[in-house]
Amino acid sequence: MNTWIAIGATALGCYAVKLAGLMVPAGALERPLVKRLAALLPVALLAALTAQQTFADGHALVLDARAAGLAAAAVVLMLRAPFLLVVAAAVLVTAGVRAMGG
């Protein structure tokens, strides 16, 4: 029963914050400063998430095969390769480094 309470509370809370962002009236977002801020926030969040998914292992920072994969993705990205190739490079290099015992 306790688990269901936790699930319900989480579902409601998570939906509420998602909706809250969408429901902010357009008028409040028209000011240039707010507009710039709303555009920059996803950049900050996605950059931090990318870094964490690459270097985090729980609460510890680690340098493992994922970093090699991401580096490969970055190189492929700079060569203006298509999106799927970028992701494939990351996956293949990570798997390759792991297979070699990295």
Added chain:
Amino acid sequence: MLQTCALSLLVFTGASQFALVGALAAGGGPVAAAAGAFFLGVRNAFYGLRLSQVLALSRVARPFAAQWVIDETTAVSLAQPTRRAARLGFLVTGVSLYVLWNLTTLLGALGAEAIGDTDAWGLDAAGPAVFLALLAPMLKSVTERAVASLAVLLGLGLLPVLPAGVPVLVAALAAPLALFVEGRRGGRARGDAPRP
């Protein structure tokens, strides 16, 4: 198993789901567990701020779109050049992720052991690579690059010391901070007239 599937159907924010399950499994109370999961979901509100401008959804559509406001849909939508493409990107990403996420949750709940070690296939690098590819076109100016760099530093630097989910939220502070510095450099802020 019912509970696992309900989580994916109703919460649909991976990080929050993992946090909730982790906290409950560690013997945490339901309220504390839900609070932690909620914290991880807060960043979706920031995504909504930007998405409502880009997608220009009608008032009726918003409650339905809201459930799909997550990392992936935001990244895809914001990478599109036109509103039409952004809406299409949001819809396709939302639908396909929602279906796949819930199907795979069901499969996982039925028999997780059969899959083996997904890490061996390097699939855990796919997530950050996708984010990187979607983020790259957004890093057009010095300000965007500064924000991204600062956010990476904050997100990684605070990871060992703060509870899960909080470092990313702190990293979001890079955005207002960069705007503040930009404003100081550019002299007086332009066109910010007081509203009647």
